[in-house]
Amino acid sequence: MYRIQTLNKISPKGLANLDENYEVSDTMENPDAILVRSASMHEMEMPASLKAIARAGAGTNNIPVDQCAEAGIVVFNTPGANANAVKELVIAGMLLCSRKVVDGIEWAKSLKGNGDQVGKMVEKGKSSFVGPEIAGKKLGVIGLGAIGVRVANAAAALDMEVFGYDPYLSVDAAWGLSSRITHAKSLEEIYRECDYITIHVPQTPDTKGMINAEAIASMKEGVRILNFARGGLVNEADLIAGLESGKVAAYVTDFPSDALLDVKGVIPLPHLGASTPESEENCACMAALQVKDFLENGNIINSVNFPRVEMARSAGCTRICIIHRNLPNVLSHITESVSSIGLNIENMQSHSKKDYAYAILDVTGDVTADVLKKIDDKDFIVRIWTL
Numbered sequence: 318m319y320r321i322q323t324l325n326k327i328s329p330k331g332l333a334n335l336d337e338n339y340e341v342s343d344t345m346e347n348p349d350a351i352l353v354r355s356a357s358m359h360e361m362e363m364p365a366s367l368k369a370i371a372r373a374g375a376g377t378n379n380i381p382v383d384q385c386a387e388a389g390i391v392v393f394n395t396p397g398a399n400a401n402a403v404k405e406l407v408i409a410g411m412l413l414c415s416r417k418v419v420d421g422i423e424w425a426k427s428l429k430g431n432g433d434q435v436g437k438m439v440e441k442g443k444s445s446f447v448g449p450e451i452a453g454k455k456l457g458v459i460g461l462g463a464i465g466v467r468v469a470n471a472a473a474a475l476d477m478e479v480f481g482y483d484p485y486l487s488v489d490a491a492w493g494l495s496s497r498i499t500h501a502k503s504l505e506e507i508y509r510e511c512d513y514i515t516i517h518v519p520q521t522p523d524t525k526g527m528i529n530a531e532a533i534a535s536m537k538e539g540v541r542i543l544n545f546a547r548g549g550l551v552n553e554a555d556l557i558a559g560l561e562s563g564k565v566a567a568y569v570t571d572f573p574s575d576a577l578l579d580v581k582g583v584i585p586l587p588h589l590g591a592s593t594p595e596s597e598e599n600c601a602c603m604a605a606l607q608v609k610d611f612l613e614n615g616n617i618i619n620s621v622n623f624p625r626v627e628m629a630r631s632a633g634c635t636r637i638c639i640i641h642r643n644l645p646n647v648l649s650h651i652t653e654s655v656s657s658i659g660l661n662i663e664n665m666q667s668h669s670k671k672d673y674a675y676a677i678l679d680v681t682g683d684v685t686a687d688v689l690k691k692i693d694d695k696d697f698i699v700r701i702w703t704l
């Protein structure tokens with residue numbers, strides 16, 4: 318029986334992929350794997366039993382990914398599974414901050430009690446809520462991954478002039494990008510040209526605070542900024558100064574903080590980007606299936622700290638799975654150890670990612686604890702197990 322702990326509410330449709338061989342609970346001790354959304358795991362002590370963490374979503378900055386790699390814990394995410402949900406809310410965010418929709422709704426509600434005068438008051442007062450259309454305006458998209466590409470294409474379809482910036486653009490993303498998108502060669506070009514700027518990059522030490530006083534100073538007067546990626550990408554004090562001076566007309570964020578809530582021009586949303594039934598199901602299904610395939614077959618598909626390694630099971634074989642440091646001669650140590658005890662390697666796959674590598678070997682012969690001990694050199698083997 319595999320033991321799965323959930324740290325957030327995970328869509329039941331996703332959990333339904335875990336059959337009678339799985340016990341799932343939010344109060345599980347010694348889990349084999351954890352399913353999580355945005356709960357922070359940075360302060361959590363990782364149980365020795367833990368082999369995998371699956372983030373049902375995109376951002377993994379709530380998980381100590383590097384520490385997990387050191388401990389041989391594979392961290393998965395679900396690329397693209399919630400991207401459409403975020404795209405739709407970004408488009409809504411641009412309309413919200415252009416057309417004074419929120420202020421207009423609040424004012425309209427304040428007319429309650431004026432009886433048959435409401436119609437007249439609406440017509441008289443509506444001129445306070447005039448706001449520009451988005452068609453014909455310039456949108457800068459920073460980060461053209463699963464979300465950024467969808468936002469760029471949707472905005473182009475709404476007749477915006479779209480600039481995209483991503484120095485690490487993947488081939489898949491490039492194939493998906495409309496030919497109407499202008500390739501911005503620098504952030505400065507985005508800042509200089511665009512009326513609306515939307516950020517879709519992961520929060521890392523490199524991107525943290527990237528929207529700061531210097532960036533804001535080089536943007537257009539009255540720029541509208543949207544942040545559905547992570548709060549930490551924006552230096553809040555600098556942004557508030559920009560809003561107060563009028564340089565920034567609006568800031569739509571999915572990551573409100575106490576300091577932002579009462580600042581004019583801020584439209585705070587309670588991290589709703591991925592909160593649709595469709596994306597909750599997509600993410601949960603992908604997370605559950607990836608964990609299942611890893612626990613049962615050792616396959617790693619979308620991991621942020623280990624390479625993709627997957628191989629069909631070879632009939633009549635025992636599978637040996639080995640997470641190891643990415644150092645010279647480790648593979649030859651493994652294969653020599655295995656063959657020196659008379660095991661035959663029928664099939665094997667191995668790939669590396671930064672400091673770590675992962676190998677799966679399908680072998681025939683008797684794989685005893687002694688065999689594993691022979692391979693398990695503590696200097697470079699992080700975790701070894703059989704399936």
Ligand SMILES: NC(=O)c1ccc[n+]([C@@H]2O[C@H](COP(=O)([O-])OP(=O)(O)OC[C@H]3O[C@@H](n4cnc5c(N)ncnc54)[C@H](O)[C@@H]3O)[C@@H](O)[C@H]2O)c1
Pocket residue numbers: 374375376377396397399400403459460461462463464465482483484485486487490517518519520523524545546547571588589590591592
């Ligand atoms: N609000 C929400 O509910 C919600 C939902 C999903 C994702 N997110 C956030 O959005 C982020 C992006 O999600 P995604 O699914 O598009 O991820 P993704 O990995 O598909 O795309 C990220 C893109 O950013 C690019 N990038 C990285 N560093 C960059 C830099 N310095 N400048 C420009 N581009 C850079 C990468 O090349 C990649 O193409 C996630 O990391 C997460 O933090 C938020």
Ligand SMILES: O=C(O)[C@H](O)COP(=O)(O)O
Pocket residue numbers: 354355356373374375376377399588590591592
């Ligand atoms: O990175 C993500 O996928 C989003 O921020 C969604 O987070 P959530 O799963 O907590 O809604």
